[in-house]
Amino acid sequence: MDPVDREPRPAYGEAWVYESIVGALPGASLSRPAAIGLQIVVFEVGVLLFAWLYDLWAAVPAGTAAVGVAAVGSYFMLKLGGENRRLDVAETYYRLLFGSSIEVVLAVLAFIALVTHLFVTDPATVGEPSPAAALLPFQVATAETPLVDDLFGAEPPTPVVFLALLVLWDLCYRIGTSWWTAVVSLYREIRLSPGPGTRLRFRRLDALNVGFALAQLALVPFIADRPVLLLAMCGHVVAVTAVSATAIALSLAAE
Template identity: 45%
Template structure:
């Protein structure tokens, strides 16, 4: 995570890069992220006897870690390419991905704690028990935020990819760079389908996840065809 230009970096990169003494290779940072979250999942499962929730939690941790990998890869790839400053500023400097993540997270919480119990599904208690323990709930909400933030990143990367294609005439080298970036964004979108089997008791969440992935792929597909 070295040499981050804070005017051209994701919020995630800026926060991690600003921590004193933190200067490790991306692979190490990602491994530490996965190990810390998965270790906490397994520890709480053992203490609270919530082993049935481990597969869902692990899937969410995998998606969150893959999202971090996407952000680091896109950051490196797009900053190295000869791209218009207006584009890189909008992608990295606007922090819109954080806003989208917050909206996704608040929507998820509203569904889980207001709509879902009223419909009789209660996905939270299905996964975390009744009543859910405070430590397990804290970790679940933290992981959910991590996933929602990465979903915001995927959306913003896709929307700005379409805008970039319509607004700028790039040279061949830059086109190859952004095409590779868009493929990785699409792959991350597809990876999010890993969450679907664990939210099947809540049909609206299934529709939301699948619909989100289809929308991201559609936007990237249009960007690719126009490019």
């Protein structure tokens, strides 16, 4: 059995990289709920264990929120992947969505940008007015200490940083997948012609993508005084929502 609720195992090139990795693991036969539950347990146990070992309980709410959003992203990927493979549409759509692995490229770029900001830009500019704050439609407080110091102290323990970066990569990968899914959905409605029986189901999947984007707003309270991160997060959510909503509108207009 796969993580995709006992579906037939997808051929490689017809699945997310995440699905392919899980499916390639020796002895992996987890249902979707079991795979997501295992992910939550492993990450959350790590968060709580390190909070206890290093007295970093103040970081637990942010860590738990990140683990929760990553788990929602795993559900989104498995659900979207499984449902997409059941729908009748041109092969070009599946090559773009699954075979191109563009979501990995987007995730790598997002992760590198995030790490650079956390460990270089944020410490160098903390306490100073941020140009990003002027682009937000609301007032943002200015943090006085770097985010990493706020969460983990001035000398973060190495295991804690390792786990934090692992969870952040998990988030970046799922966020990259969400953005690429929105772009491919819009391409599908502009250039391809899904059958009438599949349009409603595609619209539901586009709405699911919007739901995952909105779920990421659970992280906003922890970056509310970080204008650059807040702008990036809100901009991503708005972009995914706008592109997916446009795809839904075009689908409705085509009926």
